[in-house]
Amino acid sequence: MSARKKTITKDIAAQAALDAFKKLNPAVMIKNPVMFIVEVGTAITMLLSIWPALFAADHVGRGYNVTVFIILLFTVLFGNFAEALAEGRGKAQADTLRRTKSETMAKVLQQDGTTRNVPSTQLKKGDIVRVDAGELIPTDGEIIEGLASIDESAITGESAPVIKEAGGDFSSVTGGTRVASDYIIMKVMTDPGESFLDRMISLVEGAKRQKTPNEIALTTLLAVLTIIFMIVIMTMVPMADYLNVQLDIATLIALLVCLIPTTIGALLSAIGIAGMDRVTQFNVLAMSGKAVEAAGDIDTLILDKTGTITYGNRMAAEFIPVKGTAAKEMTFIALQASVKDETPEGRSIVELAKKLGESWAENEYASAEIVEFTAETRMSGLDLSNGTKIRKGAVDAIKKFVGANGGSIPADLDEITNRISRAGGTPLATAVNNRIYGVIYLKDTVKPGLKERFAELRAMGIKTIMCTGDNPLTAATIALEAGVDDFIAEAKPEDKIAAIKKEQQEGKLVAMTGDGTNDAPALAQADVGLAMNSGTMAAKEAANMIDLDSDPTKLLSVVSIGKQLLITRGALTTFSISNDIAKYFAIIPAMFILAMPQLDALNIMNLASPKSAILSALIFNAIIIPLLIPIAMKGVKFRTLSADRLLTRNVLIYGVGGIIVPFVGIKLIDLVLYSLNIV
Numbered sequence: 241m242s243a244r245k246k247t248i249t250k251d252i253a254a255q256a257a258l259d260a261f262k263k264l265n266p267a268v269m270i271k272n273p274v275m276f277i278v279e280v281g282t283a284i285t286m287l288l289s290i291w292p293a294l295f296a297a298d299h300v301g302r303g304y305n306v307t308v309f310i311i312l313l314f315t316v317l318f319g320n321f322a323e324a325l326a327e328g329r330g331k332a333q334a335d336t337l338r339r340t341k342s343e344t345m346a347k348v349l350q351q352d353g354t355t356r357n358v359p360s361t362q363l364k365k366g367d368i369v370r371v372d373a374g375e376l377i378p379t380d381g382e383i384i385e386g387l388a389s390i391d392e393s394a395i396t397g398e399s400a401p402v403i404k405e406a407g408g409d410f411s412s413v414t415g416g417t418r419v420a421s422d423y424i425i426m427k428v429m430t431d432p433g434e435s436f437l438d439r440m441i442s443l444v445e446g447a448k449r450q451k452t453p454n455e456i457a458l459t460t461l462l463a464v465l466t467i468i469f470m471i472v473i474m475t476m477v478p479m480a481d482y483l484n485v486q487l488d489i490a491t492l493i494a495l496l497v498c499l500i501p502t503t504i505g506a507l508l509s510a511i512g513i514a515g516m517d518r519v520t521q522f523n524v525l526a527m528s529g530k531a532v533e534a535a536g537d538i539d540t541l542i543l544d545k546t547g548t549i550t551y552g553n554r555m556a557a558e559f560i561p562v563k564g565t566a567a568k569e570m571t572f573i574a575l576q577a578s579v580k581d582e583t584p585e586g587r588s589i590v591e592l593a594k595k596l597g598e599s600w601a602e603n604e605y606a607s608a609e610i611v612e613f614t615a616e617t618r619m620s621g622l623d624l625s626n627g628t629k630i631r632k633g634a635v636d637a638i639k640k641f642v643g644a645n646g647g648s649i650p651a652d653l654d655e656i657t658n659r660i661s662r663a664g665g666t667p668l669a670t671a672v673n674n675r676i677y678g679v680i681y682l683k684d685t686v687k688p689g690l691k692e693r694f695a696e697l698r699a700m701g702i703k704t705i706m707c708t709g710d711n712p713l714t715a716a717t718i719a720l721e722a723g724v725d726d727f728i729a730e731a732k733p734e735d736k737i738a739a740i741k742k743e744q745q746e747g748k749l750v751a752m753t754g755d756g757t758n759d760a761p762a763l764a765q766a767d768v769g770l771a772m773n774s775g776t777m778a779a780k781e782a783a784n785m786i787d788l789d790s791d792p793t794k795l796l797s798v799v800s801i802g803k804q805l806l807i808t809r810g811a812l813t814t815f816s817i818s819n820d821i822a823k824y825f826a827i828i829p830a831m832f833i834l835a836m837p838q839l840d841a842l843n844i845m846n847l848a849s850p851k852s853a854i855l856s857a858l859i860f861n862a863i864i865i866p867l868l869i870p871i872a873m874k875g876v877k878f879r880t881l882s883a884d885r886l887l888t889r890n891v892l893i894y895g896v897g898g899i900i901v902p903f904v905g906i907k908l909i910d911l912v913l914y915s916l917n918i919v
C-alpha cells in the first residue's frame with residue numbers, strides 16, 4: 241500500500257472553493273437534475289429577495305426571502321464544493337505529470353545509420369530512436385535493441401530502476417521515464433498526443449470522466465423522486481388554501497428542497513470521483529469508473545502465471561540430457577535452438593551454454609531461418625539450410641513435433657520433466673528433427689506474499705484461477721505455492737478467453753491480470769482487465785486498469801475500493817432518502833398545526849414556529865452536505881463481511897440513522913434560531 245501522495249491540501253481546498261462558484265453555470269448544473277432544481281429555486285428566491293411581490297402578493301417580507309435564498313445558495317455551493325474537492329487531487333497530480341512532459345530532443349536513426357534530432361512531440365509511430373544513459377525516453381515504444389535500467393519514478397513514484405530489454409514481455413518503455421544506464425534502440429509505438437503519459441494526465445484529471453451505468457441509473461431514480469415531490473408540493477397549495485394556511489413561494493421552494501434527495505444528489509459525483517482517485521493513490525490507473533465499480537462485484541479472478549504470479553524472469557538453470565545423449569551434445573542443441581531467440585528465456589539459455597564452454601562463430605547461423613517463439617506453437621528454434629529443424633519448447637509441443645517427424649519419445653523424458661515441474665520450474669524439451677536430446681530447466685520465482693492476499697480474496701468470496709501456458713505439473717506446483725484456488729495449464733491465448741467467457745456465461749463478473757502480448761485479448765474480454773506496468777504495450781492497451789507497481793495482488797485493493805464505492809453510494813442514498821422522509825414528518829405538522837390542532841399528536845418536534853420549522857430543516861439540509869463530504873471522499877468504513885451482513889449493517893446505520901439524525905439536528909437548529917431571536 242502506498243501513501244505517497246498527500247491527501248487534501250490547503251491549495252486544493254482553496255481551488256475547490258473557487259470552482260464551486262464556477263460550477264454554478266446552469267449548463268454544467270443540468271447534468272445533476274436534483275441540484276439543478278435547487279439552483280432554479282435559488283434563482284427564484286433571489287428574484288423574490290429583490291422584488292418580494294414579483295409573483296404573488298407578499299406576506300412574508302424581504303428578510304425571509306433573503307434568508308431562504310442564502311441557505312439555498314449554500315446548498316448548491318456545498319454540493320459543487322464536494323465535487324470540486326474530489327476532483328482536486330487528480331488535477332494537482334495532472335499538473336505534476338504535465339511538468340514531466342517537457343519537450344525533449346529525440347535522436348531518430350536514419351537509413352544510413354546516422355541520427356537526426358527531432359522534437360519528441362513530432363515523433364511518429366514506427367520511428368526508430370536511440371536513447372542513451374541519462375536521457376529521457378521521448379515517447380512510448382518497444383526496445384528493439386539493447387538492455388538498460390530505466391528510472392520510471394516520474395510515472396510510478398518508485399525510485400528503484402527496472403531492467404528493460406528487447407524481446408519478451410519486458411520490452412515496452414514509457415515516454416517521460418529515463419534511461420539510467422546503458423542505451424536502448426526503440427521503436428516508437430504511439431502518435432503524438434496519444435502516449436501513456438497523455439492518457440494518464442487526462443485520466444487523473446478526470447477530463448474524460450463519464451457517468452457509469454450505475455450512476456446514470458441512480459441519477460434517473462433521483463430525478464423521478466424529484467418530480468414526484470414537485471407534484472406533492474403542488475398539491476399542497478390547494479390543500480393549504482382550503483385550510484386557510486398561507487403558503488408563499490419561498491416556503492414552497494424550501495419545502496421542495498428539503499424533500500428532494502439533495503444530500504445524495506450533491507455527493508453522488510464526488511463519491512464516484514473519489515473512488516477513482518483512491519484507486520490512483522494505490523498506483524493503479526483506472527481507465528473508467530465503470531471498471532472500478534465492476535471490481536467491487538468481481539466473482540472470479542483469472543491470473544496469468546509468468547510475470548504475474550511469478551517475477552517472469554525465467555532463467556535457464558540446467559540442461560538435462562535424456563539417457564543416451566551426452567551432456568555436451570545436449571548443451572550444444574540447446575544453444576543452437578536459442579542463438580536467435582530474443583526472449584529473456586532464449587538469452588538465458590545462450591548465457592548458460594556459454595558458461596558451460598560452448599562458443600560459435602559470428603555468422604555460423606547466418607543462413608538459418610529463425611523460428612520465433614509464439615504462444616500458439618509454444619516452440620522456437622532454427623531451420624538450418626540443409627533442412628535440419630532444431631526446436632525447443634513446451635514438452636507436449638515438442639513431443640508432437642517429434643512424433644510428426646516419425647521419432648519416438650525417450651523413456652526417461654517424463655521423469656525428467658516431472659522432476660522439474662514438481663519443483664515449479666518450466667521444462668523445455670529440445671529436439672532435432674525426430675530426436676529429443678533433453679530438457680532445459682527454466683527457473684522462476686513466485687512473488688512473495690501472494691498466499692495471504694489470495695486468502696483474503698477467498699474470504700471475500702472471490703475465486704482465483706491461474707491460467708498458464710506451462711504444463712499441468714508445473715502449474716499445479718506454482719498454484720499450490722501461490723495459493724490460488726484452481727489452475728488451467730497448457731493454455732493458449734484463446735483458452736484464456738474461453739476460461740473468462742465460461743465464467744461470464746455463468747453470470748459472473750471476471751477480472752483478469754496479465755502482462756504479456758498473449759494476454760491482451762483476455763484482458764480485453766474480462767470485465768476488469770488489470771495489466772502489469774512491467775508488461776507489453778499490447779497488454780496495457782487492452783486492459784481497463786494498469787498497475788504501475790506490477791503487483792497482481794493489487795487487485796485486492798482495487799476490489800476493496802470498488803466495493804467501498806458501491807457501499808458508500810448505497811449508504812449515502814439510504815441516508816439521504818430516510819433523511820427526507822424524516823424531514824417531511826418534522827415540517828408538515830409544524831406548518832399546519834395552527835389550522836389543524838389535531839396534528840398536535842404528530843408534532844413531536846415541538847418546534848418554535850412554522851417558519852422556524854422550515855428554516856431549521858432547510859439549514860440542516862444544507863449543512864449535512866459538507867458534514868458528509870469526508871464519508872463521500874474516504875468511503876464508508878469497509879470490512880470483509882459477507883454481502884448480506886454488510887447490507888443489514890448499513891441499512892441499520894444509514895437508514896435508521898438517517899431518520900434520527902434530522903430530528904435531532906433540526907431541533908438543535910430550531911433552539912439556536914429561537915434563542916438568537918431569529919424566528
Ligand SMILES: Nc1ncnc2c1ncn2[C@@H]1O[C@H](COP(=O)(O)OP(=O)(O)OP(=O)(O)O)[C@@H](O)[C@H]1O
Pocket residue numbers: 544545546547581583585586613614615618619620632633634635666667668707708709710711756758
Ligand atoms: N522462448 C521460448 N522458446 C520456446 N518455448 C518457450 C519459450 N518461452 C516459453 N516457452 C514455452 O511455451 C510455454 C508458453 O509460454 P507463454 O509465455 O505463452 O506462457 P507462460 O508464460 O508459460 O504462461 P503465462 O500465460 O502464465 O505467462 C511455456 O510454458 C514454455 O513451455
Ligand SMILES: [K+]
Pocket residue numbers: 497498499500501502503820861
Ligand atoms: K433534501
Ligand SMILES: [Mg+2]
Pocket residue numbers: 409544545546547755756
Ligand atoms: Mg506470460
